[in-house]
Amino acid sequence: MTKAHILLAISTAAASATSNILYDGRVRYSMHSSELDASTGPFLTAVKGQNESASYYTDFLGHSALPTPLWNENGLPTEQVISIKIDNTSVFVPGGGPPQYGFRRTELIAQKDENSTALDAEMETGVSVFHFSIKADVLRPLNYSHEYQIVFIEPNDGTHVFGIQLGSPFTNPTGQLPVANAHSFKVLDHALNVLFTTPFVSHIWHNFAIQVDWENRTLMVSYSTEEFPLEAASSIIPNPTVALGAVGDFHFGVLKLPLVNPKDSPVDQNDVVHHGIQEGTTEGLFYSGVFVKRQERGSDP
Numbered sequence: 001m002t003k004a005h006i007l008l009a010i011s012t013a014a015a016s017a018t019s020n021i022l023y024d025g026r027v028r029y030s031m032h033s034s035e036l037d038a039s040t041g042p043f044l045t046a047v048k049g050q051n052e053s054a055s056y057y058t059d060f061l062g063h064s065a066l067p068t069p070l071w072n073e074n075g076l077p078t079e080q081v082i083s084i085k086i087d088n089t090s091v092f093v094p095g096g097g098p099p100q101y102g103f104r105r106t107e108l109i110a111q112k113d114e115n116s117t118a119l120d121a122e123m124e125t126g127v128s129v130f131h132f133s134i135k136a137d138v139l140r141p142l143n144y145s146h147e148y149q150i151v152f153i154e155p156n157d158g159t160h161v162f163g164i165q166l167g168s169p170f171t172n173p174t175g176q177l178p179v180a181n182a183h184s185f186k187v188l189d190h191a192l193n194v195l196f197t198t199p200f201v202s203h204i205w206h207n208f209a210i211q212v213d214w215e216n217r218t219l220m221v222s223y224s225t226e227e228f229p230l231e232a233a234s235s236i237i238p239n240p241t242v243a244l245g246a247v248g249d250f251h252f253g254v255l256k257l258p259l260v261n262p263k264d265s266p267v268d269q270n271d272v273v274h275h276g277i278q279e280g281t282t283e284g285l286f287y288s289g290v291f292v293k294r295q296e297r298g299s300d301p
């Protein structure tokens with residue numbers, strides 16, 4: 001290491017520990033799942049089945065599970081694992097809209113002071129990096145014949161500034177399922193190009209950091225597993241189709257798309273939000289290490 005490298009490493013470590021954190025969704029051991037029901041903490045919990053509580057679908061696992069070791073302090077974890085599940089009751093009914101019978105979904109949305117919109121305005125300027133770590137819930141596996149959207153930033157137009165996808169992308173008509181790379185994470189840009197893909201291996205944490213330049217409209221992906229330092233997994237890639245000035249809510253969880261139901265009308269067969277086949281199985285994912293950091297242009301993630 002040169003002297004410059006050492007100085008950079010020290011300043012990066014100090015900065016990441018304090019003021020550069022724009023949003024912290026790491027669940028400290030003092031937090032209890034009941035806070036999810038009030039939707040008062042770091043998470044807006046509205047996106048779930050209407051007839052069950054938020055804590056029915058989402059749990060903090062206390063000391064019974066280990067979070068990603070990437071953010072351990074002095075070798076010890078400082079946060080709880082978040083378990084997010086869907087089942088057949090996970091039909092979201094948006095305000096003023098019909099029930100979304102095509103989807104099954106449970107998502108947490110980043111918020112601060114019970115206001116996700118205010119947080120979006122704060123964390124989605126300049127360059128910011130969205131951190132999250134994902135692990136398989138082996139007792140509640142996904143069905144890789146379906147498409148899952150598991151992390152995304154959604155502006156009002158329903159598009160995604162970036163997204164993480166698992167499974168087999170929805171198609172009409174339905175093709176051969178599951179597709180060859182169904183068991184891999186796909187990091188998608190706004191136009192749904194795949195920027196990075198890596199196998200979703202069970203029993204280990206997969207750490208992602210997505211750097212978003214909100215003014216220059218670029219993305220950059222970093223990735224590692226377990227305790228290994230994040231490494232660049234893409235170059236800085238233009239994301240030109242996102243509307244200039246667009247910001248949106250930061251979602252993470254499990255959103256399962258349907259398969260086409262041949263019994264539906266041709267119009268309904270394309271309406272993935274409200275129609276299609278769902279098996280109604282209980283499925284889930286584990287999350288930890290969720291936070292958003294301010295980034296200086298040109299520095300390492």
Ligand SMILES: *[C@@H]1O[C@H](CO)[C@@H](O)[C@H](O)[C@H]1NC(C)=O
Pocket residue numbers: 088101279280
């Ligand atoms: C799942 O829910 C849908 C919609 O409420 C219902 O039509 C279907 O029968 C349910 N399936 C199972 C397996 O319970």
Ligand SMILES: *[C@@H]1O[C@H](CO)[C@@H](O)[C@H](O)[C@H]1NC(C)=O
Pocket residue numbers: 049050051088089090091
């Ligand atoms: C939720 O409860 C309402 C009222 O009982 C019922 O009409 C609806 O089908 C239920 N939704 C689900 C997904 O079970």
Ligand SMILES: *[C@@H]1O[C@H](CO)[C@@H](O)[C@H](O)[C@H]1NC(C)=O
Pocket residue numbers: 115116117118121
């Ligand atoms: C949330 O923040 C937005 C943007 O700052 C503001 O316009 C809105 O009034 C806030 N909502 C509440 C309920 O405070």
Ligand SMILES: *[C@@H]1O[C@H](CO)[C@@H](O)[C@H](O)[C@H]1NC(C)=O
Pocket residue numbers: 143144145146259277279281
């Ligand atoms: C996964 O989905 C496919 C397509 O609907 C279905 O045939 C299969 O039975 C499902 N598998 C499980 C374990 O539910």
Ligand SMILES: *[C@@H]1O[C@H](CO)[C@@H](O)[C@H](O)[C@H]1NC(C)=O
Pocket residue numbers: 216297298
């Ligand atoms: C971002 O855009 C500004 C102004 O157009 C430019 O000067 C700068 O080099 C760009 N930075 C990066 C990292 O692309």
